[in-house]
Amino acid sequence: MDDLSVTLQFSGGAELLFDNKKLHVVQLKSKEWTIADLLIWIKENLLKERPELFLQDKSVRPGILVLVNDVDWELLNTVNYKIQPNDRIVFISTLHGG
Amino acid sequence: MSECSRKCGSTAVLKRPKTGDKLCKECFFEAFENEIHFTITRAKLFRPGSTVAVAASGGKDSTVLAYVLKELNRKYKYNLKFILLSIDEGITGYRDDSLETVKQNRDDYEMPLKIMSYKDLYGWTMDEIVTEIGRKNNCTFCGVFRRQALDRGAHLLKVDYLATGHNADDIAETVLMNILRGDLARLSRCTSIITDSADGIPRVKPLKYAYEKEIVMYAYFKKLVYFSTECIFSPNAYRGHARVLLKDLEKINPSIIMNIIHSGESIKVNETSKMPTLQNCTRCGYVSSQDICKACILLEGLNTGEPKLGIGKSSKVKKSLENRAKTCCGGTSQCNSLSST
Known part of the structure; x- marks a missing residue:
């Protein structure tokens, strides 16, 4: 089975926790991945600082919006969504002011 | 979907x-x-x-x-x-x-x-x-x-x-x-x-x-x-x-x-609670609940080397303003202090 390729995007200020890099194309080793699994992977592999500003109670911190292929993850069972090959998952922080 | x-x-x-x-x-x-x-x-x-x-x-x-x-x-x-x-x-x-x-x-x-x-x-x-x-x-x-x-x-x-x-x-x-x-x-x-x-x-x-x-x-x-x-x-x-x-x-x-x-x-605020009345700052004319607005007090502090002047409760600020009035010229010269205005 091939690796699972997904595109991750961080914006709205969330990118500040990822070396200011907004776009990450990552390869996940083949198995069934939920977003909950992905969040742990992100914490271990991508998150550069202050994980508490991104994660809370096995989910993202309240105030961070998540979209999968431009669909609100609240319509997709949030952390339980099963990631598909080439999904584009966007994390947007709403917590940053102007 | x-x-x-x-x-x-x-x-x-x-x-x-x-x-x-x-x-x-x-x-x-x-x-x-x-x-x-x-x-x-x-x-x-x-x-x-x-x-x-x-x-x-x-x-x-x-x-x-x-x-x-x-x-x-x-x-x-x-x-x-x-x-x-x-x-x-x-x-x-x-x-x-x-x-x-x-x-x-x-x-x-x-x-x-x-x-x-x-x-x-x-x-x-x-x-x-x-x-x-x-x-x-x-x-x-x-x-x-x-x-x-x-x-x-x-x-x-x-x-x-x-x-x-x-x-x-x-x-x-x-x-x-x-x-x-x-x-x-x-x-x-x-x-x-x-x-x-x-x-x-x-x-x-x-x-x-x-x-x-x-x-x-x-x-x-x-x-x-x-x-x-x-x-x-x-x-x-x-x-x-x-x-x-x-x-x-x-x-x-x-x-x-x-x-x-x-x-x-x-919410209807209890009428017996103490409510500040809005007035105009005697310095700049801006709406304020005090005689002198917060911006003017903060500026005064910055310009006289006492930047903490306007920080904190308004009652404390008032007190420190009164103390300044005692120590400065009391309004007789151009000392640029609040007490002279």
Whole structure:
């Protein structure tokens, strides 16, 4: 089975926790991945600082919006969504002011 | 994949926090814009033919506000003119970048832009103030000065209204904070959709009932460009405990935000509570609950090498002002101290 390729995007200020890099194309080793699994992977592999500003109670911190292929993850069972090959998952922080 | 709750046949892209509706992109745009239109018309926010200054920081709220106002003005023929009004606090690496976004807004939305700087208005940039006072309390200066700078800008531009991008989450947060602080005067007026400023130019909040989530989703789906970097002087301090509490509550039940606003609107403040009366600052004429407004006291402190002068409770500040009066010339010469005015 091939690796699972997904595109991750961080914006709205969330990118500040990822070396200011907004776009990450990552390869996940083949198995069934939920977003909950992905969040742990992100914490271990991508998150550069202050994980508490991104994660809370096995989910993202309240105030961070998540979209999968431009669909609100609240319509997709949030952390339980099963990631598909080439999904584009966007994390947007709403917590940053102007 | 869920279908749009409006039965338009399209696929839903988001769940509305306010109603739980699942909407497609087009139905969401329409619902979001129509609610703001409803807010504007129900409160009779703008007189036709008026000029409106839009307080623009380059952030998500003011960017969406400028965009939606332009759309609604066109669609519903409000007959309004808009000017973007930005404040340059003088924070290198933060505001200089966000002002570039505002300039983009100016070009995209074809609205003239006026930038007012702390340096011009007060003689101090925030960079200089932070050098003087350090990183504690600097937000006090910035907040007090910005509020007044916007009013001064609105006055200078001779506009009829000043519109700010405060959203439902902001208002609910302010209600909570005023309850936590026991600040009844602010509690009773913080939910008003229209408030009067010093020069009688009303401040209005067209996004008062718009959820932050929807504002960000709207900007995302419309591909609006906005700026979202933390202020370099207050990393992580941007919201504080009230915001965290509110976001945690919203996760349990999103209508809590609207309920808090509703509570704030309905609270009747006990008449026997001590309420400050608003008057005009004897120095600059700005609306103040004290003889001398907070901005003038803060400036006085900066200019006389005592930058902490205006920090803290107003009763303490009053005391230190009285002490200054005793030690200085007492108003007989040009010592430039508050007591001489």
